[in-house]
Each structure stands twice: as C-alpha cells, then as structure tokens.
Amino acid sequence: MEPAQSPNLADLLSGLSSPEDASRKMAAFKLQSLINDPSFAEHFVLAGGLSRLRTLVLESSGNTLAYSLASFARLLEVDQGWEAVNNKVVEKVVELVVCQPLVNILRGAMAILVSIVSRPYYADRYSQLGSNHNAGGFQALKPAIALYPQFLEMLVTRLSSADHALCANALQLINSLMRDAITNDNETEWPKFIKRIQDLGVIKAVYVLMQSSALQDLAHPLLEFQALTKILLRRWRDVPVDLVKPEHRRTIKAVHLSSNPDKPAESEARNGEAKPKHNPYKWRRLGFTSETPEPDFAETGFLGMMDLSDYVRKHQDEFQNILLEQSVTPEQNRCPLARASLTLTAILFEHFEVDKVELEDSKSYLALESRTNFDKVFKPLLLHWSRLHVAGLHAFFRIWKATGAETADFPKIVELVRILVESVVGGAERTKGIEEIEKEMAAFEYHKLRELQMELLELTYEDVWGQHLRGVKEELHTEALQFVKEQRIRCLLAGSWFPNGTYTDQEGGGPVTEDSLVQNSTHGYRFVRLSETRKYLHWGDFDEKEEQAPSTSSLRDKIDLSIVSSVVSNVTANERSSFSSDSTLKELAHDRFTTNKITIHGYLPKSRGARSEHSRTSSKTSSARSASKETVLLTFHPNSHSVASEWLDGLLMLLEQQPITAETNRLIHMISDYGLKVRLLNVRFNDEEGIVEGMDGLDGPEIPSREGLDDGYYYEI
Template sequence: MESNVSELVERLGSDEDAVRKMAVFKLQGSIGDPSFADIFIAEGGLARLRYLTLHASGNTLAYSLTSFARLLEVDKGWDIIDQEVIQRVVELIVTHPLVNILRGAMSILVSIVSHPYTGNNLSQGKDFGFPALKPAVAVYPQFLEMLVNRLSSADHALCANALQLINSLMRESIANESDMQWPKFIQKLQDLGVIRAVYSLMQETALQDHMHPLIEFQSLTKVLLRKWRGIPLDLENPEHRRALKGIHLASLHERRSQDICIGTGTGTPNSKKHNPMKWRRLGFETESPIMQFEHTGFLGMMDLADYVRNHQDEFQKMLLEQSGKSGHQCCPIARASLSVTLILYEHFEVDKSEMDDSKSYLLLESRSNLDKLFEPLILHWTRLHIAGLHAFFRLWKATGAESEDYERIVELVRILIESVVGGAVRTKDVQEVEEEMASFEYSRLRGLQMELLELTYEDVWGQHLMQMREELYHEALQFIKEQRIRCLLQGAWFPSETSLNLGLGYEKVSWTYAQLSHNRRYLHFGGFDAIKKGRPELDALPEKIDLSLVSSVVSNVSASNDPLLPNEKDIPPASYTKITIHGHLYPVSTTGDTQKNDGQNGTLSKSAQEVVLLSLHPPSPSVASEWLDGLLMLLNQQPITAKTNKLLNLVSNYGLKIRLLNVRFNDVAFTAEAPPVPPRDDLDNDYYYDVFGGT
C-alpha cells in the first residue's frame, strides 16, 4: 500500500497535467480513509496537494479541492492551512462559475470554520473559525453575498454546501461570546436575503438533498431567539437605550405629546414638562418599562421596536383613537406585543434543546414525516408577531375588552396562533397564514376555546364531567319538552289532506286547526274553509282526542325535505310531511284488549285494533318538528327530529360551558344596558312569570 501511495504522490508532482489529473482523481476516492491519509502525509503528499489547490485549474483543481476537503473531514492536513490557502478558496467561491469547483471550496471552508480552536492551534499562531476568514473576506467583501446567492442554485449539492457553510459561520459567530459583533453579522446575512432563500428551500419538494443543513439552520434560528431573549434590557447599553427611545419618539404625533387616557395630564405642544404617563400611555404597566421586559429580554424589545418602526402610522392612530377613553379601556399596545412574543416563543418550543431536535430528526427521518419536522414559518418570526399583534387589537376592539379582560384576549390569541400557525402545512405561504389570522372569526375562535376547555376538563375530571353532562342533558330535555308542549298549547293551522291532492282539481283550500287543552289531556281540532284571524276557542273545535287513547305517533318528518307544491302558486306553501296519530277508540284493559260497550245489552266486546285518530300536514319544517316531538314527548317518548335534537344539544352544551367557565352576570358582554327591575307596587302573591312568553 505504501508503494502505491508513494507512486500516487510522485504523480501529483508530475509536469504533465494529464498525469496530475488522473492521480488526484484517484486520490479523492481514497483520502477519506484515515490510515491512507496518514501514509499520504508521511510520504509528503500534503505539500503537493497544497500546490495543486493554489495553482491548478479545471478538473484537476476540482479533484484537488475535493481531496483536500475529505482530508480535513478526517481531521488531517491542518498543517497546510494558512491565509494563502484560505484566500485562494474564498477567491474561488466569489469568482469561479463551475459547480464542481465551488462544492469542494465550500466544503473546505466548512471544515475550517467548524474546526475547534485549541491551545495547540493558538501556539502555532493559527486562527480557525470565522476569524480565519476575516482577512480573506476583507479582500473579497462580496463573499457573503455570493454565498447567499448560491442558495438559489439549481444544483442541490452546491446549494446544500452553501447553506452548510452559512450555518458554520453563524454557529461560530454565536458561540464566540467574547466577540459581541455577532448580532451585526446575523443582521447582515438577513439583509442579504438568507431568510427568504432558506424559507423557499424548506417549501420545495426536494427536501432530502437539503435536509441536514435545513434542520441545522432551523435549530440555529431557535438558538438566536433564545440568545436574544436571554439578553436583559439594560439602559446602560446604547443600543437598548436607542431602541426604547425610538418607541417613545414614534408615539409623538408631529413631535407633540398626546395625552391618551383620561386623567393622564395635559400635554401641550412643545411642552418640556415630563409626562407622568409617558410609558403607561403606550401600554406599559408602570413608568419603569425595563421591568416589563423581564420575561422577553431583548427579543421582546426587538419585536416591539419592529412593529413601531414599520407601522408607525397605525401606532399613532391607535394612540389617538384612545385619547377619549378611560385608562381601563385603553388597549395596552406594548404589553400586548410582549405577550405575542411569548406566545410565539412557547408555540415553537424555542427552549427545546438541540439534543431534542436531533432525537426528533432520527425518529422522523422518513420522507413521509418531513412535514412534521420542518417549521418554515419560524423563519418569518417578525411577520407572525405583527399578525398576532393585529389579531390582539382586533379582538380587543370586537369584544369591547377592558383591562380586567386582558388575559382572556391573550388566551384567544394563543388559540388563534395554535390553530392557524400550528395547523399550517409546510408548503403554506406566510402570506396565507397572515390573511387567515386576519379573517378568523371571533365566534369560531370561541368555539375552539370551548373545545379545548372541555378536553382539558375531560382529562382532569373524567367521570365527574360525564355525570355533569348527563344531569345537564336531563335538564335540557325537560326544558325542551316544556317548550315543545307549549307549542301545542299555542295551537297551529294545518292544510287538510284534500288540499295536497293535486289531481282533484279543487277550487279552494280547507284547513285544520289543532290545539292542546290547558290540562294537557285532550287534543282539540276542527276543519275550516280558511285561516281565521286569532285563535279559535276550544269550544269552537268540534273534535277532540283523549290522549290516553293514543298508542303511537308516526311521521316521515325525518326523511322529508318539505318541498313546496309544484306548479300550484295559488296554493299556500305546504309540505308532503305527514304526522299520523294512531290509537284506540276506547280505553285498553289491563290484559291489553280494548273494551267496548255495545250500548244495548251492557256487555263489553273486545277489539285491540289500532285506528288513525288524526292526520296532520305541517306547513313548515319548524312546525313539523314542534308538533311531532311535542306529541312524542307528551307521551313520554324521546324526540326524533334533527331540529329538536340540535336544540337539545345546544342547550345542554351551553349549560356545560357556563358551568366550566363559571360565568357571572357581569362577565358577559352585553350590547345594551340591563333592563330596569319592575316595581313591586300593588303586587300581591297571585302572580307568575311565563319563561317562554316573557309575560
């Protein structure tokens, strides 16, 4: 093997380019073996590989760069790394168009930037990490721009190498605690469009080729967010002081201080007097805004400052609109911004360690689970923060919230973000997410809140919640039963059966009026030529049914769509729905036979046959539901129509939600003032209140 390596090293120094090209081509396939690399170095191969890296061109250069990169990957060959080599590699990345050369050059820089900065390296006077690149980048200042541009390359391997190098530069910059220039470096990358480029890669279908560097970039984004949050706000820091001052200045309309809430003082144009509500009027809880950033750190300041800077007109307009409101009605803009920052921070699990991310990656490596692994929306943190803040403002205004309702609005925004952002697929564009958050209806949001609340209590209470549901369902059943029976007590008009026969050629429509007696024992009914004004008196109805004789009530209500009669515009709308009341003409004995007195000899004849006592044709679905279920429930049977069951579930569910929320009267948002309590003058004990009639 040594003789083969010696021969290979000798050919690397050949005067013929073809010989050198073939030798370095073979080298790139073997140099990744550490034992081979040791022999190669011992035979003096490093010097010749370095020479080719600095002076070769074409495929010979490409193979040399690949060999060099693979040698560094096995932690060999660091002795020949110097500024001349680094500058040559940086020059190639900036100026060379060939993809196979760019791949190798970027791989070399990834190893150099990622190489540990050890005491041995320090003693040799060599720099590694990002400092090693600084002299070369000073010569080629367009290096970072070209690197970001490579993220749009059609060559997936080159694109992955470019992102890997960017990741290495970011990680090394963040890890160097002694160098506080990392925020400027990160900002420069963002200004060059790295966020937009990586976001586009995350939404593509060819994720497998970029998987590792994309996951690393996503993890680094969380590292940055954690780092920014971990920086406490400090007025001794010039940058922090400028940011806070910028928020205050942005609140001044035409350089004039505006008094936002009633009782905050009287600011006047060009007044130099200190405003006692300088910070509270912007939505801070106290006049010491630094304390407000305790949980969000500099990240909260960045988010708030970004909103104020990019939406200054909206910011000033909100402050002016609140100028006539009392303090507890003002929307706390600054406080809301910090809450949205925390909601996003918790939603994306930013505090989750990189070790957990790695475990998730190993579990979800299959192609089918990639969508669960990538979170492209976290790259648009600022836009999501603005969308969440706008949602807070919209909900505050729509609900007429006050200071005591603050936490409720925060919880609604949290649910909104969990629903829209958490439910977004990987390929969903951030603009669609913004639009959905802006159009999400409050009623739908409240529905989601109640579902989550029920699930929470379901887990905690279990059997107790089930028992509560059963009790509330029984109460709702009694409530709906009373309501349906009162519909029968009210009475209703039904078109007679002859009016529905379209083949008879009749001239007028006849009607049946039916009404339940006040004692709820008889169903009175009678036929009329036309609907009369007012309800007929029970005495005017010639027929009645003793409900104790009713055996069953059947109908086709559930299957009917209640179509109007075709081609009969002169006939009032009616349906083909039919309610049929079956029963016996005489009481049923305990043996189950019907007892009938023949009226002549005083004996009883036996007949158990059912007959139709009455048929009704409800004119609308509502009447059909009221009368069919009302008759059934009057007979102590379960309701069957969809309308009644929907109403039953609605009442029972609202009862459950009210109990879960423990809503008090003053917690409910009323659009109008409560009506005055009626006087009790001249009122004796003989009175009642009709729950359904309101009298």
C-alpha cells in the same frame, strides 16, 4: 513496527506530483474515495502526500482542482492535514467561492471552509491538532474576506443554485459562520454579523428552500438553520434590557420619538423654565405598565424590544394613529400597545418552542428519514418571526376593539390571540405562504375564536377529570332532553291552527271510527290541541281561523293516544323524517314535497264507544292491535318547518320516543352545551379532584353575602 501501507499509496503520491496533467487528475480522482478512511488518511500524511495535495489546491484548475479540493475537504473531516491550512490556502478557497462558476469546484471549496469555521467545536476532542490549532472559526476567514468583501453576498446567492448539493454546502457554511459568531463573538459583535447576512437575504432564501420539493436533499442543513434561528431568538431574549447601554437606550428612544410626542407647552417656555417638565405619562401613553419601561421587558428581554422597535419602524403612521385615537378614549378602554407587542413576542416564543432546540435530538433526525414527517419537523414560518409578530399585533388590536375590552380584560384578549396563533400558524401546512397566514389572521372572526376557546377548555377538563366530565355531559343531556320535551309538549297543549288541504280516502281525517274515518275537505282550517291530561289529542275543522283559540270542549273529535302506532312526517324536502312505535319505518311514496305534513297512524277500535275509554291496559291495547288494521287517525299540515318540528317531536316524546328532527336535536345540544360551559367556567381550578396545569393560581368567583336575607326561600319544581 510500521503499519502496512496501501499498495496504491506510492503510485498515488507519484501521480499527484506528476508533470502530466492527466496523471495528476487521475490520482486526485482516486484519492477522493480513499481519503475517507482515517487509517489511509494518516498514512497519506505521514508519507508526505499533504504538501503535494496542497500544491494542487493552490495551483491546479478544472477537474484536477475539483478532485483536489474534495480530497482536501475529506482529509480535514477525518481531522488530518490541519498543518497545511494557512492564510494562503484560506485566501485561495475564499477566492474560489467568490469567483469560480463551476459547481464541482465550489462544492469542495465550501466544504473546506465549513471544516475551518467549525474547527473550534472539535478542538477539545483531540490532543494532536498541529501547530496552527488556534487558526479556526470565522476569525480564520476574516483576512481573506477583507480581500474579497463580496464573499458573504456570493455565499447567500449560492442558496438559489439549481444544484442541490451546492445549496446544501453553501447553507452548511452559513450555519457554521452563524454558530461560530454566536458562540465566540462578544455581545455587540455577533448581532452585527447576523444582521449583515440577514440583510443579504439569507432568511428569504432559506424560507424558499424549506418550502421547496428539494427538502430531502437539504434536510440536515435546513434543520440546523432552523435550530440556529431558535438559538438566536433565545440569545436575544436572554439579553436583559438595560437603558444604560447605548444601543438599548437608542432603540427605546426611537420608539418614543416615533410616537409623535407632544412638544413642550408654550406656557412653560413663557414661564422661563430652562427645561420642559417631564411628561408624567411618557411611557404609559405607549402602553407600558409604568414610567419605568425596563420591568416590562423582564420576560422577553431585548427580543421584545427588537419586535416592538421593528413594528414601530415599519408601521409608524399606524402607530401614531392608534395613539392619537386612544388619546380621546377613556383610559380603561385604551389598548396597552407596548404590553400587547411584548405579549405577542412571548406567545410566538412559546408557540415555536424556542427553548427547545431539537438539533441534537436524534429523534428529529430519524423523523427526516420519512418524507411524510417533513411537515412536522420543519417550521418555515419561524423564519418570518417579525411578520408574524405584526400580524398577531394587528389581530390583538382588532379583537380589543371588537369586544370593547377594558384594561382588566387584557388577559382574556391574550388568551384569544394565543388560540388564534395556535389555530392559524400551528395549523398551517409547510408549503403555506406567509401572505396567506397574514390574511387568515386578519379575517379570523371573534365568535369562532370563542368557540375554539370553549372547545379547548372542554378538552382541558376532559384530560383532568375524564370520567367525571363524561358523567356531567350525560346528566346535562338528560336535563336538556327533558327541558325540550316539556317545551314541545307545551306547544301541543297550547294548540295550533293548520291550513286544510285536499285529502284522499287514505289521507283524510274524520271521526275516529271505521264508519266515519274518511272526510274530504278542500278549504278552511284544522285546530289541534293536546288535552290537559296529555292522554287525548282533540281536533276540529273550521271554515275560518278564529282570533281566539277554541276551547277543548268545542272540539268534537279526539284521539286516544294509547292507540297511536306511529307518527310520520315530511318535515323538509331533503330530510324525510318518520317514526313508528312498532319499530316499523314508514316512508312516504313521493320524493318531492311542497308542504309539511304530519300523519298519525293507529289501530281503530271496532266501535265508536270504544275510543272514548279513558284508560287501557297494555294487554287490551295489544289485543286490539292484533284484531284491528292500522289506519290513518289524523293528518294536518304545519305551515312552517319550525311548527312541524315542534309537533312531530312533541308527539314522539309524548309517546316516550326520541326526537328525530334536526331542529329539536340542535336545540337539545345547544342547551346541554351551554350548561356544560357554564359549569366549566364556574368550576374551581384547584378542586381536590384535579388541577388544571398552569391555572391553579386563579381565584374562584366571589361568594355573595347573605346579609339581610332570611331562610324564607323555596324552589319551584
């Protein structure tokens, strides 16, 4: 029983072969939408429609040609009509791509070529492919391209079209040609084709598209091109360097000749030697590990050789100058240029995850549904591989020289450059230009790289040890706090001179009694010192600052710290600091300060004798505070922010309170941070509690010998 045919099919076939152009145009227009149905397409071919459609493709023009091309392309997409594809059809379509200016015609023509070039990838999925089932891939286009040699150039030019659909079709065809060449051509042929289309500017054109706002319309072909770029890089990496191969031998020889090698010595010629002696440092001079270069390319393959050759070719003067400069440098201080280049290739290979091709990953396609994910999926900088390699190599040389590195430090410089690439390249937005990236890599400071390195090291240990590391941080913070507390209190024990200002009845210092509190002073100096017992603050006023600090016994006034209620300061104009031991925030009334000032508040005893008591119970202090009014005990003016920080936080910590100035807190953080870094740098990576991935093979530091030492040692607390 024959399948039921569409009621429009007979009329459609009649229209396609009509002598009237209008009828042919209308029939071809309708066919565009109907042919998407595989069942209808099959019936169309069985009914003899294929020959009529082929005739229109070869002989029509204008919109009729455009609709016919679109219909024929969709017919091939549903795997029908291959028997109509022959050299004549291919030649016609290639001619259209080269010569036809109309966008709607170009779209259909390119879509047909995409199906033809891509056909080998589907050949094993179907059993009925027609008599010409071997006519596919780039080979099917070569006879036509021989007639129209400007085909590839015109194809790349179409990538700059204002019509996004045409750009997508052109890029899709380029992708198909690249994939076919990589898959089906031999080792020597596909690199030639890739180089040819790259020379025509395909990389620059795709880079512009990948950075443009039209990404939504071109997402899939752009993602495919990005994946194909990774496949190319991987294919080059997987080609082992073999100096028996002419191309490899020529490439490495060009690198050597570009280094401006020394000419044979005249003495050798005078000695009558037929051939000059082989330079024993021919390859090591260029930075290879030994005089046999091949092993150095084991990780990066021919890709590493290409990158090195590209750098030498484009920066020959710089290459020669570096080698000349290093020739007068001690051998251990020379930067191994070739090894550095190959290392950069490996770093970029790892950074862009070239071994992971996400083209077939459905998650990547799902990510394309949201514009916000474009920056995560697309990596335009991958297309500028060579420029990134050179920029990284320049950074390697710069860091090597800045750090005074030696041969043994090579792995350390590698890690810094790896962090640089991750930071600058990995942190770049999709729309950031390669020129900006090059400038950032050239200007990135060494100390900032070290900070990033320590942060990454800390994060690595955080991932592995987590809770244990947090405990270490808390312990180190406590130790740093105690260390800084002792340092600040020792400043108080040493005492300091403070210039006297003008004090009002509310601000002046004086004997600590209600009768003698107020004291006006317009000149001279005030000396303040903490007693050895750390319970009293002694002070006195002097007309002049003496060379020798006065003794504690010569200071006639003192404050019992047990009656202190709060310490207030205006350490900086922009950072008002105050603290109250009664949890009452004290603010100074004025907003603009011209000097640093520290004011100590407390509860005065009723009698002078009361203040000389050496100890008070908490209940007595509490009752005294409830019966007395809080007042100013002492005011002094530190002559610098640093001294003000020492005294303010020293007094607060002496009262068992937390420091509040930024300077002290920075000091605490710095000490605890350095302590953590020292511990991290000395922790064994293969500790039983955790192994840091990729670093478990490192040897720990050498344990010093105790030979010649006895047990007579002690720790001073």
